[in-house]
Amino acid sequence: MREEGALKHDDLRQRTKNFALRIIRMYGVLPKTTEAQVLGKQILRSGTAIGANYREAYRARSDAEFVAKIGDCLKELDETAYWLELLGEAGIVSAIRLGDLADETDQLIAIFTTIAKRIRGRRRNEG
Known part of the structure; x- marks a missing residue:
């Protein structure tokens, strides 16, 4: 079971890194208008923070710390979704x-x- 968890961790670690690389490439081809660059820098920050936060979560010293870092990942993902919506709805990048x-x-x-739900549920069942 431990090996299976490590494989899933490696997959998610790579997936969040690939996501960050896609965000970086998208930022690189945005128009040089002020609007595009301001929104682009926002999404560049939030979209690349997800993988960094996940790496920190995996090194957490407790379930509570792990869940908090996963919460940070979710916060950055939600923010990234917002910037993607704005880029599309403003007509800067096609939907x-x-x-x-x-x-x-x-x-x-x-x-x-x-x-996050799985870890919280496990903590409730243990307590």
Whole structure:
């Protein structure tokens, strides 16, 4: 079971890193308008913070610390979803081009929500 958890961790670690790389590449091709650059810098910060926070979560010293860091991942994901919406609705990037990133954001939100609920449930059952 421990090995299975490590494999899932490695998969999610790589997935959040790949997500950050996609955000970086998207930022690099944004128009050089003030609006695009301001929104781009916001999404660059939030979209790359997810993987860093997940790495910190995995090194947590307690379940409470782990859940708190997973909460930080969720906060950054929600913020990233917001910036993606603004980029699309402002007409800076077409909704079609943002579709895959928005879908991956939603999937990561679901994954991190499940992880947090599972740990909280385990803590309740132990206590």
